[in-house]
Amino acid sequence: MKTDLELFQEIKTSNEKAFEILFDKYYKQLCSFCDFYVKDSSLSEELVADVFASLWIKRDTLLIEYNVKNYLYTIAKNNSLAHLRKNKIVTLPISREVENSSLSSCLPEKMILDSEKENKLAHILDILPTQSRKVFELHKFEGFKYKEIADLLNISVKTVENHIGKALKILRENYKVKSSLFVLLLKLLLIK
Numbered sequence: 001m002k003t004d005l006e007l008f009q010e011i012k013t014s015n016e017k018a019f020e021i022l023f024d025k026y027y028k029q030l031c032s033f034c035d036f037y038v039k040d041s042s043l044s045e046e047l048v049a050d051v052f053a054s055l056w057i058k059r060d061t062l063l064i065e066y067n068v069k070n071y072l073y074t075i076a077k078n079n080s081l082a083h084l085r086k087n088k089i090v091t092l093p094i095s096r097e098v099e100n101s102s103l104s105s106c107l108p109e110k111m112i113l114d115s116e117k118e119n120k121l122a123h124i125l126d127i128l129p130t131q132s133r134k135v136f137e138l139h140k141f142e143g144f145k146y147k148e149i150a151d152l153l154n155i156s157v158k159t160v161e162n163h164i165g166k167a168l169k170i171l172r173e174n175y176k177v178k179s180s181l182f183v184l185l186l187k188l189l190l191i192k
Contacts, residue, residue, distance in 0.1 A: 002018075002021075004022065004025075004067075004068035004069055005064070005065075005066070005067075005068055007019075007021055007022045007068070008022070008062075008064055008068045011055070011056070011059050012059050012060065012062070014059070019052075019055075019056060022055075022068070023052050026069065026072055027048060027052070029142060030048040030051060030072060030073065030076045031044045031045055031048050032044075033073060033076055033077070033138075033142075034047045034048055034076050034077075034079070034080045036134060036137075037077070037080035037081065037084065038080050038083060038084065043083070044080075047076060047079040047080055047083065048076060050079055051072060051075045051076050051079060054075065055072070055075075067148070069148075070148055070151060070152060073144075073152050074151075074152055077152060077153075125137070127170060127171070128167050128170055128171070129166070131163060132163040132164075132166050132167040132170070133167065134153070135149055135153070135160055135163035135164060135167070136163065136164060136167040136168075138152070138153075139160075139164055146160045146161060146164075
């Protein structure tokens with residue numbers, strides 16, 4: 001399997017298959033990420049489509065030397081914030097909507113189970129302050145390292161550490177479990 005950087009190098013040579021692989025790998029994650037900002041799944045899809053359109057259009061001139069994932073998330077964040085600024089939208093934290101796009105999720109019983117898991121997870125995470133929740137989700141569910149989160153959100157690594165610590169403390173206090181066990185429970189809720 002090729003790395004993101006290898007795929008990007010192939011995209012620079014107009015390799016549509018490499019573009020498709022990168023798109024499939026990050027599209028859904030980026031939509032969830034944008035939805036955190038704009039609270040509108042259709043708009044999130046448009047913003048992410050713009051991210052990939054920009055990647056394809058600018059492929060000849062783009063210079064990504066280290067982390068394609070960070071680049072995609074940064075552009076998605078910038079697109080989301082630009083939309084909010086342009087439309088002068090103030091958002092309040094709300095639960096994430098359930099989105100199931102795989103064919104297996106078309107079965108009614110699977111949709112109900114997935115919906116219940118998403119609702120439990122959203123309920124658990126709703127007790128976190130907005131910024132701590134965002135940092136916690138990026139680290140625990142999206143696999144970002146502290147430095148990557150700091151760069152993405154324009155905050156210090158120490159602030160990222162503080163948000164993770166704060167989130168775990170709140171979750172432990174509310175659910176009376178050890179942090180590693182709690183994260184395992186959250187991941188089990190995410191398994192589909």
